[in-house]
Amino acid sequence: MENRIFGYVRVSTREQNEDRQLIALREFEQPIQRIYMDKLSGKDFNRPAYRRMMRALHQGDLLVVKSIDRLGRNYDEILDQWRIITKEKRAEIVVLDMPLLDTRGGRDLTGTLIADIVLQLLSYVAQTERENIRQRQAEGIAAARARGVRLGRPPKPVPPHFFSVRDLWLTHQISSREAARQVGVAQDTFLRWAREKKEPGAPICKKQ
Structure with a gap:
């Protein structure tokens, strides 16, 4: 099988722009046949595109990433994935922002040691x-x-007919499930409102 060149791109959210990474990959010295991209956090490697890429990666293939933090941000897992790619799969890796992290070709003992130290340092920084x-x-x-400042979604407003529906529930004329349906909320929400909400000018009585 002919050796192939893969690229990997990652941004943390769908709002972030991946153009900078794509431009860097397209300017690589050799054409990249396939680029995989995830729009997910780098906290771990459980990412769909990354996993597809790892299944496709074989001995002699080359993986190109712009920077080590695009590969991931978990120190131990970055080192583990580097080992899997270079030792188990026997593929090569190039990190464009760090020329020392280039496993192509033979390296002497000193070069390998420096690359390992740089990798561990950059993984720790990430x-x-x-x-x-x-x-x-x-x-x-x-x-x-x-x-x-209130964070999160604003609370759901209580509809005007809530109190009349609640009175039907309190007098056992309807079930809490039916009351929730009439109010248009989940059953748990209705029960919480029934405990917490107080009609203006009237004390609330709780159902036992």
């Missing part, structure tokens, strides 16, 4: 950056809540 992003997100959420 995971650290991911953890820093999560920490900044958590801090941003906490600060927003401290300012009284």
Whole structure:
């Protein structure tokens, strides 16, 4: 089987633009026959396109990525996948942003050692950056809540006829499932509203 050249592209969300990576792959010194792309987080390697690529990758093939963090952001898993590709599948890898991470051709012992050190360092940086992003997100959420900012979807409004339907349920004329259907919400939502919502000017009585 003729050796092939694969490219791999990853962005974390559907809103992010993959053009920069695609341009870099298309400018590679040799034509890339097939490019696989995922729009998912790099926290692990359970990604559809990546898994398809790994099934297609065989001995002598070449995998090209723009940077090591496009491969993933989990330190241990990056090292494990690198080992699987280069040792088990006996394929080659080129990381465009880091020329030292190029397994093509024979390397002497010093070159191999340097590549291993660089790989471990970059993998560690990729995971650290991911953890820093999560920490900044958590801090941003906490600060927003401290300012009284409501996060997430706005609460579903209670329809005007809720209280009359609730009264039918409280007097055992309809079931909670039927009450929820009439109000247009899930049964759990109706029961929560029945406990929490209070009709203006009237105390709520709870069904035992």
